[in-house]
Amino acid sequence: MTTALVCHMNILLADGSTAESTRVSGKPTKLMLGDASLSPAFEAHISHLNEGDSHRFNLAAKDAFGEVNPDAIHHLDRSRFPADMALEVGVIVSFAGPGGSEIPGIIREIAGDSVTVDLNHPLAGHELTFELEVLQVL
Structure with a gap:
């Protein structure tokens, strides 16, 4: 119950x-x-x-x-994001999840064309x- x-x-x-x-x-x-x-x-x-x-x-x-799951931290190429999207550390971005759900991710680091996104709960x-x-x- x-x-x-x-x-x-x-x-x-x-x-x-x-x-x-x-x-x-x-x-x-x-x-x-x-x-x-x-x-x-x-x-x-x-x-x-x-x-x-x-x-x-x-x-x-x-x-x-x-706990923080290291497997939920991803290094993505800048080209995976819309060209007009302002990428800054701390910005929350949304990714498509299973069944049309949205998964929020926090940008943790930007180094050249590499963007580190943390999908762990904040x-x-x-x-x-x-x-x-x-x-x-x-």
Whole structure:
């Protein structure tokens, strides 16, 4: 059986800075329990929460967005990008994935005609603190 938690969530980096916050957009997130979309460690922290609960917890990188996978870092020739695309370090570019999905990648380095693109989740490799406020249990 799956349960959904509708909540506001802040994700904090180890230095205390905010990496992501649903409060900024004003749009809460929906977290699905029991469908394997969340890591077992993440789900264990939130499975007991009820409407109105607030919870703060830390997760190691492997239990949050995973470790950095070196196989997800690609060196591509500049010619693989549109000629009019401004390529700069830190820019997020989108690639076609399976079934018409889009896979975001971050440009990490540009050396001559070689462009290094990192397809890892931007928060991969980071120990993170999660702050949740449960608005609704579905």
